[in-house]
Amino acid sequence: MVLLGGIQTLTGPIVGASLFAILQDTMMRSTEYWRALLGGVILILVLAFPSGIVGAIVKLTRGRKGMS
Numbered sequence: 001m002v003l004l005g006g007i008q009t010l011t012g013p014i015v016g017a018s019l020f021a022i023l024q025d026t027m028m029r030s031t032e033y034w035r036a037l038l039g040g041v042i043l044i045l046v047l048a049f050p051s052g053i054v055g056a057i058v059k060l061t062r063g064r065k066g067m068s
Contacts, residue, residue: 004045006052015054 005016023041027034049056 002052004042004053006055008051009054009058012052012054016052019053 001016001020002013003016004019005014006012020042023038024034027038027041031037045053051059
């Protein structure tokens with residue numbers, strides 16, 4: 001959950017835990033193999049956002065501020 005949200009931010013673990021709970025609930029309702037699907041989604045998210053979701057958002061907003 002911390003890896004999903006971001007290690008270097010205070011709100012990262014909160015966002016990661018919330019996203020994990022939402023993904024788990026959604027996938028449990030949709031398929032019998034929800035554990036494998038959830039693991040795959042988490043793996044993709046960690047590979048796509050190495051600094052976590054909050055870290056990616058922070059980088060995005062800093063990049064846009066520098067362009068303005």
